[in-house]
Structures are given as structure tokens and as C-alpha cells.
């Protein structure tokens with residue numbers, strides 16, 4: 121078996137971009153995945169993910185999103201431009217909601233294009249939403265929907281074409297191992313991570329839009345997040361249907377054995393929400409669903425650190441329901457740390473990861 125400098129274990133969005141970045145820096149690297157890149161059990165295996173800049177006061181993620189947007193646009197322009205679709209995003213907020221106010225301030229600091237809309241401006245621009253008169257919204261015109269599974273597969277395929285090694289399996293021989301195993305990390309490193317990364321079940325539902333009606337597709341319909349309700353969605357992309365996702369953390373799961381059958385309860389909850397927020401879709405037929413998992417840290421910050429007892433082992437994960445968008449930036453960040461010893465922000469350290477509190481049921485964004 122050939123020996124590499126680096127083995128990146130896990131070809132989800134994190135591992136795929138880390139391996140690519142190491143390869144582009146001229147390092148010898150093999151990417152390994154047990155079920156294959158962007159597989160249906162992986163957190164990156166869903167149809168679509170949102171790329172937004174808004175992160176409240178967490179400016180580092182805003183800056184990473186902006187950088188990731190440029191990297192995705194560049195990479196997909198050369199490979200498959202359909203894998204990133206600029207939809208914009210509408211964030212709904214209640215009066216005085218701190219995360220919304222912080223987001224606006226961070227956007228101003230970071231010069232991120234945005235607008236602030238009151239309820240009547242929202243109704244004028246996007247009549248699909250029905251909101252209370254005191255609701256306000258942040259509009260991010262550059263936000264995008266990313267085609268998730270196909271995106272990861274494209275990164276791996278292009279990197280292989282450019283000479284990077286890939287193996288389907290669970291091991292390879294290398295000097296340094298990077299475990300980018302998403303929700304599997306606590307199974308692989310139970311003593312370290314069982315309490316610090318908590319995989320939860322998440323249901324995603326797709327509803328059928330009326331025949332011939334373009335108002336639920338981009339450019340008429342943006343992505344949206346309804347913070348107070350804990351629900352978000354993506355317009356009808358590639359005719360899959362209008363996506364509604366329940367953002368509250370579900371029950372704890374095992375990613376190998378979790379049944380991917382959508383629950384009736386989730387469909388009912390999504391339908392109840394549609395009736396409230398998008399009444400025109402009240403009776404929309406349920407088309408299909410996805411059951412995925414978040415791999416939550418206690419506060420949603422990622423884990424990027426060396427194993428405390430194994431000098432040549434790195435741990436990268438804790439995507440916490442928001443990591444997909446940052447894949448290309450995590451790739452650069454980790455490759456620079458591994459290649460040049462660039463310092464890693466302490467928020468990503470193992471030491472900064474408190475125990476996940478099972479009472480945490482809200483979104484990390």
C-alpha cells in the first residue's frame with residue numbers, strides 16, 4: 121500500500137475540500153471514504169444547502185462565507201455553474217431580536233451587501249410571505265443555494281482528475297491523519313467526543329408548487345430563514361419542490377443505522393407552518409423528503425484541532441447544521457495549518473468545546 125504524507129478520512133464537504141487544498145499545495149494526500157463522496161448517510165449528502173453571510177455577531181463566519189462564495193463561484197464556473205444558484209435570502213425577525221440587529225451591524229463592519237425591510241416592503245417585494253405587521257427582514261442579495269451532494273462529488277472528481285488519490289474504504293497509510301468524519305467523529309473517538317459532538321436527526325420536506333407557477337422558484341423566490349419559528353427553506357431548485365426544513369435539534373442518532381424514512385409528524389409540522397407563512401401552499405402535495413443529521417457542538421463552533429494524545433492525528437468537524445457553505449474555506453484553513461503551521465483560532469479548539477447540553481434544541485445560527 122503506498123504511503124502518503126496525509127490521509128484525509130471522510131469525503132464530506134470538509135474532507136473533500138481539505139484534501140483538495142493539500143493536493144493543490146503540492147502535498148501527497150489520499151482522500152478516503154467508507155461509503156463514497158457525498159453519500160446518502162453523510163451530512164453533505166442532501167440535495168441543497170444555503171450559503172448566507174449572516175451570523176449575528178460571529179464575524180469570523182460572515183467573513184468565511186464571503187470568501188467561500190468567491191471560491192465556490194470560481195470553482196463551479198470552471199466545472200458546473202448549476203451547482204451554485206444565486207437566490208438571495210430573506211431572514212425574518214421579530215422586533216428587537218438581538219441576532220438580527222447584530223447581523224446588520226456585522227454586515228456594516230464587513231461591507232456585506234444587504235437591505236433591511238419592514239413588513240410592507242417585504243410584502244411588496246416578495247408577496248409569497250405572510251407575516252405579522254411588526255416583522256422585519258434582512259435581505260442578502262448574494263446568498264445562494266448550493267447543490268450539496270453533487271457539489272462534493274464534483275470537488276472529488278475534479279481533484280482526482282488533477283492527480284489526487286481517492287480510496288473507498290476506512291483506512292490508508294500516511295504520516296498524518298485528518299479525521300473529517302462529520303457525525304461519525306463521536307463513534308470513532310468516543311472518549312474525547314461522545315459528549316462534545318452530538319448528532320441529531322433532522323427532517324427535510326419537499327412540497328409541490330402549483331402547475332406553471334414561477335413564483336416559488338428563483339429569481340422570484342429566495343431562500344429564507346424564519347428565526348423565531350425555527351424553520352427555513354429553499355425555493356424550488358431543479359424542479360425538486362419547495363423545501364421546508366425544521367431547524368430544531370431532533371433526537372440523538374447513529375448515522376450508520378438511522379432510518380431515512382421521513383416522519384409523518386415532520387410532514388404535519390411543515391404543513392402547519394406553510395399554512396401560516398405561505399398560505400398559497402397550504403394544500404401543496406408532499407413530494408419527497410430527506411432525513412439527515414446535524415453534528416452539533418454545544419455552541420455551533422466547529423472543531424479544528426490536533427488530537428491531544430496523538431501528535432499525527434487531526435480532528436475536523438462539528439458542522440452543527442451550518443458547515444456546508446464553509447467547505448472551501450475550511451479546506452484552505454486546515455491545509456495552511458497542516459502545511460505551514462498557521463495558527464488556528466482558539467474558538468475551534470477541543471478545549472473550547474463544552475459538553476453538549478441535551479436541552480439545546482435551537483439552531484446554532
Ligand SMILES: Cc1cc2nc3c(=O)[nH]c(=O)nc-3n(C[C@H](O)[C@H](O)[C@H](O)COP(=O)(O)OP(=O)(O)OC[C@H]3O[C@@H](n4cnc5c(N)ncnc54)[C@H](O)[C@@H]3O)c2cc1C
Pocket residue numbers: 129130131132133134135152153154155156157158159161162163164165166168169170171289290291300301302303304308322323324365412413414436437438439440441442443444445446
Ligand atoms: C438537513 C440539513 C440541512 C443543512 N443545511 C445547511 C445549510 O443550509 N447551509 C450550510 O452551510 N450547512 C447546512 N447543513 C450542515 C452541513 O450539511 C454540514 O455541516 C456538513 O455537510 C458537514 O460536512 P462534514 O464533511 O463534516 O460531514 P459529512 O458530510 O457527514 O462527511 C463525513 C464523511 O466521513 C465518512 N466517514 C465517516 N467515518 C469514516 C471512516 N471511519 N472511514 C472512512 N470514511 C468515514 C462518511 O462516510 C462521510 O462521507 C445542513 C445539514 C443538514 C443535515
